[in-house]
Amino acid sequence: MTTYKLLLLPGDGIGPEVAREVEKVVAWFTRSGLAAFETETDLVGGAAIDAHGVPLTEAALDRAKAADAVLFGAVGGPKWATVPYTKRPEAGLLRLRKDLGLFANLRPAICYPALADASALKRELVEGLDIVIVRELTGGVYFGEPKEIVTLEDGTKRAVDTQVYTAGEIERIAAVAFDLARKRRNKVASAEKHNVMKTGVLWKEVVTRVHAERYRDVELEHVLADNCAMQLVRNPKQYDVLVTDNLFGDILSDVAAMLTGSLGMLPSASLGAVENGTRRALYEPVHGSAPDIAGQGLANPIAMIGSLAMALRYSFGLLDAADLLEGAITRTLAAGLRTRDIAGPGANAVGTAEMGDAIVREL
Amino acid sequence: MTTYKLLLLPGDGIGPEVAREVEKVVAWFTRSGLAAFETETDLVGGAAIDAHGVPLTEAALDRAKAADAVLFGAVGGPKWATVPYTKRPEAGLLRLRKDLGLFANLRPAICYPALADASALKRELVEGLDIVIVRELTGGVYFGEPKEIVTLEDGTKRAVDTQVYTAGEIERIAAVAFDLARKRRNKVASAEKHNVMKTGVLWKEVVTRVHAERYRDVELEHVLADNCAMQLVRNPKQYDVLVTDNLFGDILSDVAAMLTGSLGMLPSASLGAVENGTRRALYEPVHGSAPDIAGQGLANPIAMIGSLAMALRYSFGLLDAADLLEGAITRTLAAGLRTRDIAGPGANAVGTAEMGDAIVREL
Ligand SMILES: CC(C)[C@H](C(=O)O)[C@@H](O)C(=O)O
Numbered sequence: 001m002t003t004y005k006l007l008l009l010p011g012d013g014i015g016p017e018v019a020r021e022v023e024k025v026v027a028w029f030t031r032s033g034l035a036a037f038e039t040e041t042d043l044v045g046g047a048a049i050d051a052h053g054v055p056l057t058e059a060a061l062d063r064a065k066a067a068d069a070v071l072f073g074a075v076g077g078p079k080w081a082t083v084p085y086t087k088r089p090e091a092g093l094l095r096l097r098k099d100l101g102l103f104a105n106l107r108p109a110i111c112y113p114a115l116a117d118a119s120a121l122k123r124e125l126v127e128g129l130d131i132v133i134v135r136e137l138t139g140g141v142y143f144g145e146p147k148e149i150v151t152l153e154d155g156t157k158r159a160v161d162t163q164v165y166t167a168g169e170i171e172r173i174a175a176v177a178f179d180l181a182r183k184r185r186n187k188v189a190s191a192e193k194h195n196v197m198k199t200g201v202l203w204k205e206v207v208t209r210v211h212a213e214r215y216r217d218v219e220l221e222h223v224l225a226d227n228c229a230m231q232l233v234r235n236p237k238q239y240d241v242l243v244t245d246n247l248f249g250d251i252l253s254d255v256a257a258m259l260t261g262s263l264g265m266l267p268s269a270s271l272g273a274v275e276n277g278t279r280r281a282l283y284e285p286v287h288g289s290a291p292d293i294a295g296q297g298l299a300n301p302i303a304m305i306g307s308l309a310m311a312l313r314y315s316f317g318l319l320d321a322a323d324l325l326e327g328a329i330t331r332t333l334a335a336g337l338r339t340r341d342i343a344g345p346g347a348n349a350v351g352t353a354e355m356g357d358a359i360v361r362e363l
Numbered sequence: 364m365t366t367y368k369l370l371l372l373p374g375d376g377i378g379p380e381v382a383r384e385v386e387k388v389v390a391w392f393t394r395s396g397l398a399a400f401e402t403e404t405d406l407v408g409g410a411a412i413d414a415h416g417v418p419l420t421e422a423a424l425d426r427a428k429a430a431d432a433v434l435f436g437a438v439g440g441p442k443w444a445t446v447p448y449t450k451r452p453e454a455g456l457l458r459l460r461k462d463l464g465l466f467a468n469l470r471p472a473i474c475y476p477a478l479a480d481a482s483a484l485k486r487e488l489v490e491g492l493d494i495v496i497v498r499e500l501t502g503g504v505y506f507g508e509p510k511e512i513v514t515l516e517d518g519t520k521r522a523v524d525t526q527v528y529t530a531g532e533i534e535r536i537a538a539v540a541f542d543l544a545r546k547r548r549n550k551v552a553s554a555e556k557h558n559v560m561k562t563g564v565l566w567k568e569v570v571t572r573v574h575a576e577r578y579r580d581v582e583l584e585h586v587l588a589d590n591c592a593m594q595l596v597r598n599p600k601q602y603d604v605l606v607t608d609n610l611f612g613d614i615l616s617d618v619a620a621m622l623t624g625s626l627g628m629l630p631s632a633s634l635g636a637v638e639n640g641t642r643r644a645l646y647e648p649v650h651g652s653a654p655d656i657a658g659q660g661l662a663n664p665i666a667m668i669g670s671l672a673m674a675l676r677y678s679f680g681l682l683d684a685a686d687l688l689e690g691a692i693t694r695t696l697a698a699g700l701r702t703r704d705i706a707g708p709g710a711n712a713v714g715t716a717e718m719g720d721a722i723v724r725e726l
Pocket residue numbers: 090093250558559589
């Protein structure tokens with residue numbers, strides 16, 4: 001049996017708590033003989049700043065490159081609010097994305113039936129919701145240069161960020177979206193602001209061309225990013241796969257996640273290009289480090305455990321194991337177990353460890 | 364009595380239909396002797412392209428500069444999808460904003476009690492909602508240079524947009540937000556992405572300084588734009604005034620508008636700096652040109668009529684007249700009149716002209 005190398009980067013805030021539950025699940029898989037993992041753990045974000053003065057050490061980056069998959073918790077928090085820009089916790093995550101070439105961020109927004117009432121939206125609008133946001137993750141305004149604050153002659157400051165996209169970058173993320181749609185409901189919506197941005201003009205042009213050349217069987221719709229945000233609120237089920245750039249993807253995927261009422265449940269995958277039959281990959285919960293509840297054992301570990309399920313499926317091709325794990329999560333929820341974030345008002349809530357243990361029991 | 368110069372720019376799609384209803388209201392005010400207007404009308408957007416080959420003529424721009432207020436309908440539509448970038452319909456609106464110096468865009472998101480059930484959100488989350496998005500409108504990625512598509516040596520294309528902000532631009536929009544909050548519930552939330560963008564770093568720094576120097580009595584909160592989008596869906600009533608940049612404002616204000624269930628009802632104001640006691644101003648509905656229903660007499664004219672009410676209040680200081688008009692809108696709704704967009708399923712809907720006539724009758 002292949003032994004898969006897993007790098008665990010718990011990070012900050014609730015990251016370490018939810019990562020602990022993933023370790024229990026990994027241990028169960030190893031014990032059961034269904035899959036074999038070699039797990040390493042390292043620091044990222046504020047935790048790495050505290051220990052090493054940088055949000056990601058070269059050693060940790062090398063480990064990430066050598067791993068078959070990285071499981072990432074969350075980074076950031078008020079403790080590091082005054083750290084210099086280049087050393088802030090988020091820089092560790094951005095460096096991982098960039099240096100591992102993880103250009104395709106897949107963010108499923110699924111409304112768990114048991115949780116439809118937890119949504120801010122009316123039940124009928126979100127029940128059965130199952131969409132995926134495909135977000136470009138290594139380009140755009142996140143990485144374009146110049147990116148600086150300069151002091152002008154009159155002593156005042158001027159800040160610049162640069163949104164850049166090449167046709168090649170757009171083409172490869174479009175292909176990811178179309179390929180994914182073919183395995184789903186065969187529909188892609190592409191969101192940009194071509195009415196204001198040149199990157200939007202190129203985005204629309206390239207997506208249109210890729211569609212015409214290679215994916216005519218997939219239904220394609222172009223939508224302005226502002227309208228898309230509205231449509232997500234008005235009627236999210238109209239979408240299947242939604243492809244967009246790094247910054248719009250950041251916002252639209254958060255809106256989509258919040259709609260489901262299950263933010264603490266949603267995993268995501270960040271994938272690199274396929275090279276020699278493998279691809280680099282990082283899996284992380286959609287939620288952040290939630291400093292307000294960190295260390296209290298209240299956090300929901302399901303998004304993080306679901307991230308392992310995504311790794312089983314996308315990185316290791318262990319589809320049965322992935323199904324098994326996702327089934328265990330669904331059954332645990334169906335049995336009524338709820339962490340605080342998904343417990344209705346007045347309902348009893350379990351802690352992080354109890355939820356993790358219950359999922360292992362269901363396995 | 365002062366005669367106010369009003370320039371009407373109906374534009375495209377449903378713009379001309381809803382503008383016609385505003386003209387009825389203007390005529391009523393003149394007849395009633397409560398206010399005197401000199402109204403001119405000109406073309407903008409696709410309509411101007413069709414007539415003159417450009418989305419805004421110099422003559423129309425001069426008229427806008429000479430007017431006490433501009434009432435703008437909407438621009439754009441599939442008919443002009445292939446027009447060159449610099450001549451597209453939206454360029455007319457962007458030129459007006461820029462050349463009139465309309466840096467402060469106020470977008471109220473109000474949930475009309477009679478319409479709370481039209482929202483996608485649960486009634487209790489939106490009932491009584493009353494927030495204002497203060498969007499910076501003449502800076503950021505909309506206008507920064509370079510803004511271009513270049514062909515690289517290998518023949519592929521590369522697109523660039525530039526997000527730029529000076530401290531001065533941030534300072535003046537922050538002051539607008541704080542001043543407005545003082546007349547409301549005294550709370551400002553400022554949204555940016557300082558964890559990724561240098562413009563976000565400067566934005567947060569300047570807003571913090573302006574607050575400390577001049578507005579310590581106002582409650583200030585900083586929120587990341589992606590989190591803000593989520594919070595708007597989760598619990599919009601936590602906000603009072605929300606200040607943000609041009610691009611985030613475009614998206615967040617659309618989300619906020621959609622939450623209310625009353626998109627066809629929301630006006631907005633774009634204001635310049637106060638100079639010699641007056642300020643340039645343009646008023647427009649938050650909704651777009653809605654080409655799918657244009658010309659059918661189905662559009663809701665209330666956002667456009669509400670834009671006139673905003674002009675009465677902010678540009679002409681005619682507070683009584685503004686109250687009168689807003690009261691007439693509220694009573695018309697309370698009497699049960701609904702255009703198609705706000706009529707519940709199965710309910711009877713009236714057309715654009717009927718709604719306009721009913722409001723004039725209520726006056
Ligand atoms: C932590 C932050 C840098 C990150 C981003 O903006 O991409 C986060 O919001 C996300 O969506 O993963």
